[in-house]
Amino acid sequence: xxxxxxxxxxxxxxxxxFFTKAGIVKAVDGISFHVAxxxxxxxVGESGCGKSITGFSILGLVDPPGRIVSGAIRFQGxxxxxxxDEDLRRLRGDRIAMIFQDPMMTLNPVLRVDTQMVEAIRAxxxxxxxxxxxxxxxxxxxxxxxxxxxxxxxxxxELSGGMRQRIAIAIAFINxxxxxxxxxxxxxxxxxxxxxxxxxxxxxxxxxxxxxxxITHDLAVVSALADRIAVMYAGRIVEQGPVEDIVDRPLHxxxxxxxxxxxxxxxxxxxxxxxxxxxxxxINLPGGCAFRTRCARAGPACLSDPPLTEPAAGRQLRxxxxxxxxxxx
Amino acid sequence: xxxxxxxxxVEAKGLSKRFVKRHDLAARIAARLVSGDGEEIVHAVxxxxxxxGxxxxxxxVGESGCGKSTLGRMISGLLEPTAGCVLFKGADRxxxxxxxxxxARLAVQMIFQDPYASLNPxxxxxxxxxxxPVAHGLVSRADMGAYVRDMLRRVxxxxxxxRRYPHQFSGGQRSxxxxxxxxxxxxxxxxxDEAIAALDVSIQAQIINLFMDLREAFELTxxxxxxxxxxxxxxxxRIVIMYxxxxxxxxxxxxxxxxxxxxxxxxxxAEVPRLGRQKRTFKPIAGEIPSPLAPPPGCHFHxxxxxxxxxxxxxxxxLVAIAPGRFSACHLNDAA
Numbered sequence: 001x002x003x004x005x006x007x008x009x010x011x012x013x014x015x016x017x018f019f020t021k022a023g024i025v026k027a028v029d030g031i032s033f034h035v036a037x038x039x040x041x042x043x044v045g046e047s048g049c050g051k052s053i054t055g056f057s058i059l060g061l062v063d064p065p066g067r068i069v070s071g072a073i074r075f076q077g078x079x080x081x082x083x084x085d086e087d088l089r090r091l092r093g094d095r096i097a098m099i100f101q102d103p104m105m106t107l108n109p110v111l112r113v114d115t116q117m118v119e120a121i122r123a124x125x126x127x128x129x130x131x132x133x134x135x136x137x138x139x140x141x142x143x144x145x146x147x148x149x150x151x152x153x154x155x156x157x158e159l160s161g162g163m164r165q166r167i168a169i170a171i172a173f174i175n176x177x178x179x180x181x182x183x184x185x186x187x188x189x190x191x192x193x194x195x196x197x198x199x200x201x202x203x204x205x206x207x208x209x210x211x212x213x214x215i216t217h218d219l220a221v222v223s224a225l226a227d228r229i230a231v232m233y234a235g236r237i238v239e240q241g242p243v244e245d246i247v248d249r250p251l252h253x254x255x256x257x258x259x260x261x262x263x264x265x266x267x268x269x270x271x272x273x274x275x276x277x278x279x280x281x282x283i284n285l286p287g288g289c290a291f292r293t294r295c296a297r298a299g300p301a302c303l304s305d306p307p308l309t310e311p312a313a314g315r316q317l318r319x320x321x322x323x324x325x326x327x328x329x
Numbered sequence: 330x331x332x333x334x335x336x337x338x339v340e341a342k343g344l345s346k347r348f349v350k351r352h353d354l355a356a357r358i359a360a361r362l363v364s365g366d367g368e369e370i371v372h373a374v375x376x377x378x379x380x381x382g383x384x385x386x387x388x389x390v391g392e393s394g395c396g397k398s399t400l401g402r403m404i405s406g407l408l409e410p411t412a413g414c415v416l417f418k419g420a421d422r423x424x425x426x427x428x429x430x431x432x433a434r435l436a437v438q439m440i441f442q443d444p445y446a447s448l449n450p451x452x453x454x455x456x457x458x459x460x461x462p463v464a465h466g467l468v469s470r471a472d473m474g475a476y477v478r479d480m481l482r483r484v485x486x487x488x489x490x491x492r493r494y495p496h497q498f499s500g501g502q503r504s505x506x507x508x509x510x511x512x513x514x515x516x517x518x519x520x521x522d523e524a525i526a527a528l529d530v531s532i533q534a535q536i537i538n539l540f541m542d543l544r545e546a547f548e549l550t551x552x553x554x555x556x557x558x559x560x561x562x563x564x565x566x567r568i569v570i571m572y573x574x575x576x577x578x579x580x581x582x583x584x585x586x587x588x589x590x591x592x593x594x595x596x597x598x599a600e601v602p603r604l605g606r607q608k609r610t611f612k613p614i615a616g617e618i619p620s621p622l623a624p625p626p627g628c629h630f631h632x633x634x635x636x637x638x639x640x641x642x643x644x645x646x647x648l649v650a651i652a653p654g655r656f657s658a659c660h661l662n663d664a665a
Contacts, residue, residue, distance in 0.1 A: 046529040190392040261534035263563035272534040
């Protein structure tokens with residue numbers, strides 16, 4: 001948080017709530033983090049923890065009954081939370097891009113690939129059709145699509161899932177954005193294709209200095225890709241720090257549970273260290289630590305909100321009882 | 330695999346499945362005009378043999394479209410093979426009659442991927458779990474209530490939930506209902522088709538643990554179909570890798586992960602993301618899995634294989650033993 005100038009994105013105390021008939025859903029409830037240029041931040045959590053809503057909030061894509069209640073989203077030093085839609089549109093797809101989980105949903109099924117790519121370019125830059133087409137062709141080649149000339153004239157349904165996701169990535173990177181938010185972009189893909197996409201994302205960030213937020217539930221994927229990890233649970237970031245610290249010396253019981261649940265992290269055939277119970281409903285969530293009902297170490301203190309602490313340089317934690325014994329080792 | 334294991338509980342012999350898509354009128358006219366042939370044929374599974382010993386957990390892995398689900402459905406009896414047969418305890422299941430055929434069918438059950446789509450939304454849990462054992466005379470209707478309560482307890486669900494409908498449960502709980510339904514008819518063999526793929530990481534761990542507990546409690550044998558190599562590595566004794574309808578390698582789990590033989594197996598294992606300390610650079614396999622409508626001739630993997638030779642383009646390699654218990658289908662093994 002100290003290097004104000006170098007951070008592409010800084011989020012402070014962001015709260016996005018949904019005002020439903022059943023009650024207030026605090027999908028994102030006071031989170032703070034930052035991403036520097038060229039850095040990859042892994043935002044990890046299970047379904048319903050608010051990680052996708054965090055991504056949508058940055059882009060101003062939260063629909064009613066949801067809205068950003070408070071907090072600042074500083075993109076290159078400028079607060080973009082609550083900016084008029086017209087100003088946000090100038091940023092979206094140009095300076096900030098998003099890659100979604102399902103490329104079938106993000107590509108328009110009735111438009112050819114070239115139409116969609118050229119549109120993305122010409123919406124933000126005054127270039128003629130031929131120049132835009134040329135840039136689209138280059139972008140497809142850069143994401144490793146064979147015979148880009150032919151793919152440009154294809155419709156999304158004519159392409160495989162891996163190919164479609166690569167086109168979605170090409171579109172996201174086409175205007176050389178400063179920030180890319182990737183929301184589970186490899187979840188629907190096979191391992192070999194997933195590796196290709198990860199490779200691609202890695203290269204694009206390294207080469208262009210783009211900051212990236214990689215939203216996922218898969219710790220294994222993010223541990224190989226990200227520089228830092230933020231673990232979300234029930235709308236809050238419970239732990240944050242460099243990848244090697246989080247993976248080797250997790251402090252929050254939830255992070256430890258998540259790591260223990262990954263099969264390849266365990267001895268073969270052994271029982272996995274599972275977390276009991278399931279994620280709580282976010283409707284009218286009671287106060288205090290949201291994880292306490294599943295936590296083996298919970299005590300009376302956990303009935304009140306755990307404060308944000310800094311157990312080590314560059315690390316943040318929200319827990320009264322960090323597993324200090326292991327951390328000291 | 331050719332090893333004739335006397336203790337094999339289920340054995341697939343030369344199983345093939347071809348799906349034929351008949352052309353509609355327009356396509357037939359077009360085909361006649363452009364001298365194309367009549368039908369599109371997908372060789373989903375192409376001459377696969379696989380023996381699974383009693384008490385074994387066999388992991389079946391491969392990318393989408395490789396035929397692993399089709400193979401699982403043929404082994405469970407949901408799909409009729411186009412060629413080949415499935416032996417249950419040494420007897421051809423297709424030739425069995427009457428009570429024997431019914432017993433053989435009940436003994437092999439399936440657990441499906443989607444816990445939302447595989448439960449009837451209009452049935453209460455009690456009926457979902459209890460209907461089959463009553464219909465097959467395993468328990469009397471009067472005892473059904475107690476039997477269902479016991480089954481729910483076994484899979485870690487509160488028996489008081491038995492009057493509820495599927496939509497009142499979370500994904501992990503629905504998975505448990507699907508497992509209870511399969512267990513209710515006292516099977517010996519379970520085919521799990523991506524049974525945990527739709528679940529969150531922490532819930533996945535709970536279900537994996539449940540599978541391992543049930544294996545002990547009910548002396549179950551599993552065919553565990555998954556694209557997630559980390560999960561398969563964790564629970565399987567033996568792993569079978571498929572590519573475009575064919576088995577390319579089969580080996581005990583530890584040996585496979587220590588030294589994969591087939592170039593596809595090597596590439597696939599290298600892609601598994603692991604919890605690592607350091608950032609790694611991903612070196613992907615080039616290309617994508619080809620369309621099963623027009624698989625490449627010879628070895629199906631040759632267009633993506635860095636070691637492909639002229640022979641691989643013409644001749645399909647056979648699955649042969651390369652070490653005790655290990656099988657691989659690659660011409661490179663002949664040269665050595």
